[in-house]
Amino acid sequence: MFNRSTHRTALVAGSLAVALGLAACSSDSDASDAPRLDNGDLETISIGVHTGWDEGIAVSHLFKVMLEDEGYTVDTTEAEAGVVYTGLTGGDFDVNFDMWLPNTHEDYLKQYGDKMEMLGVWYDDAKLTIAVNEDSPITSLDELAAQADTVGNRIVGIESGAGLTRVTQDDVIPGYGLEDMEFIVSSTPAMLAELKGATDAGEDIAVTLWRPHWAYDAYPVRDLEDPKGLLGEAEEINSVGREDFAKDYPTAASWIGAFKLTDEQLFSLENIMFNENNGSDPDASAKEWLEQNPTFVDDLKAAADA
Structure with a gap:
């Protein structure tokens, strides 16, 4: 997933063109005349979803299923992050569940923050990591150089253009004296295949990874400590709505504000959706997860209500 680059915060011309197209197609209906549910919310709600961001896709479809069960009509649309934020400020989307702060989406917050409502933080440990198998003798990045042979003297990475790859090459490797290790730049699927193969075989491995990711639910892995902080601080994932969202959706806004996912909950949701079901039917995967977590709603x- 991190071929998306952790620093992709600039709008591109193509995104603007799509955003303008969305705005041209939208209708400015008066919310005061629109049908409402018995709980006071508008009946219809549109969720803007960042293309390729698994955690946002997973949570968006989780909310879609929950809201539809409550009688809402819900639309989900995937688009680049810039298009989603432009759409929120233009009224094409009502809510987005995947604003990373304080760093990844900082530029969007500066550009559009006064036209959006911050609805709540639902996950607060989003970060880049170097992970190893759970029973590895290595616990920290500052131990890795001395015990490099334990993991075959290599770190298995992902795509060359990923922010995680850049940080590993430019900061982590020189910062922890790992220059003698082989850093394999490959792809996310290739890294995950190696991770699965090693953990299935009971072998030690080191890979570049990130939270949140379903691999933490699917495989016995854990993060190495980063005492120098070279991988960056953890970020928060926020839900954000268009202007007047809480006014138009007072009940949904209260649910979104109270919404939180633990590591175990989020990783298991992503594992069902993107690993076990291959992303083929996100709504069905969300329903499957809710069946496994019957008290969640x-x-x-x-x-x-508390």
């Missing part, structure tokens, strides 16, 4: 409503 009631717990969420209770938290919102």
Whole structure:
């Protein structure tokens, strides 16, 4: 997933063109005249989803399923991040569940923040990592150079254009004296295949990874400590709405504000959706996860009412 680059915050011309197309097709209906549910919310809600960002796709479809069960009509549209934020400010989308702060989407917040409503943080440990198999004797990056032979003297990476790859090459490797190790720049699927193969065989391995990711649920892996902080600080993932979102959706806004996912919950949701079901039917995957977590919706409503 991190071929998306952690620093992709500039709008491109193509994104602007799509955004303008969305705006041209939208209709400015008066929310005061629009049909509402018994809970006071507008009946229809549109979710803008960042293309290729698994955690946002997973949570968007989780909310889609939950809201539809409550009688809402829900639309989800995937687009580049710039298009989504432009669409939020233009009224094409009502909500987005994947604003990374304080760094990744900082530019979008500066550009559009006064035209959006911050609805809540639902995950606070989004970060780049170097991970190893759970039973590895290595616990920290500052131990890796001395025990490089344990992991075959190599770190298995992902795509060359990924922000994670750049940080590993430019900061982590020189910062922890890992120049003598082989850094394999490959692809996310290739890295995951090697991770699966090694953990299935009970072998030690080191890979570049990131949180959130379904691999933490699918394989016995853990992060190496980063005492020098070279991989960067953890970020928060926020839900953000268009102007007047809480006014038009007071009940949904309260649910979104109370919404939180633990590592275990998020990783298992992503694992079902993108690994076990190969991303083929996100709604069905979200329903499957809810069946495995039968108290989740009631717990969420209770938290919102507290």
